[in-house]
Amino acid sequence: MFRSLLTRLTSTLPSQCAVCHAWPAQAVCETCVARFAQPRPRCRNCALPLPEGVERCGACIKQTPPLDLCLTAVAYEYPWAGLVARYKFGARPGWSQALALLMRSTPWAEPALEAADLLLPMPLSRERLRQRGFNQALELARQLAPAKVDAGLLLRLRHTPAQSALPREARLHNVRGAFGVANGREAELAGRRVVLVDDVMTSGASLFAAAQALRAAGAAHITGLVLARTETH
Secondary structure, X not given: OHHHHHHHHHHHOOEOOOOOOOOOEOOOOHHHHHHHOOOOOEOOOOOOEOOXXXXXXXXXXXOOOOOOEEEEEEEXXXXXXXXXXXHHHOOOHHHHHHHHHHHHOOOOHHHHHHHOOEEEEOOOOHHHHHHHOOOXXXXXXXXXXXXXXXXXXXXXXXXXXXXXXXXXXXXXXXOOOOEEEOOOOHHHHOXXXXXXXEEEEOOOHHHHHHHHHHHHOOOOEEEEEEEEEOOOO
């Protein structure tokens, strides 16, 4: 209860921009958004940057990921890489509102959210949740479309080592079978349009593994919506 109250207070009080330190401002001011968050052409299935006019990257043409659409607000580079780290490791849930607004402003994000039946945050293991104190994906989802959020439908079935320290093939193996749908709730996904929400997408291994579990349960359309995306595999 105290954490919820603190989050509401910190999201409404004047603050400094976390990037340029302008005062007073939101967690990220309009000037920094305009400077550092310009949309880029990206692959529609994995959100890697592409030349203008190209819809899908070679890897996704060769083997289509389990995501029908993948959207990211910004590249995981300066200043967003440091800001995201401070957000989730520095216990700053009050930034969720400003960061979710950035995600909602991403091209095609608004239509995807409007069309979605369900918003599912990427789940954390108990160990990871205990370390951080909050699930950043859940906080972002609650700001994006609170009435559509279901935090208990998609589950993390086992704790896995941090993805950041692993090469791509090891990441894929690391999360294999790590996600599943809550027992007895598979029918709730049949024919539904789902938006998977997360803060950072690196290789896509975690999002793809979660999407495969949702697809197996009958989800008809799955969009991945992330705050930041690394620019290479």
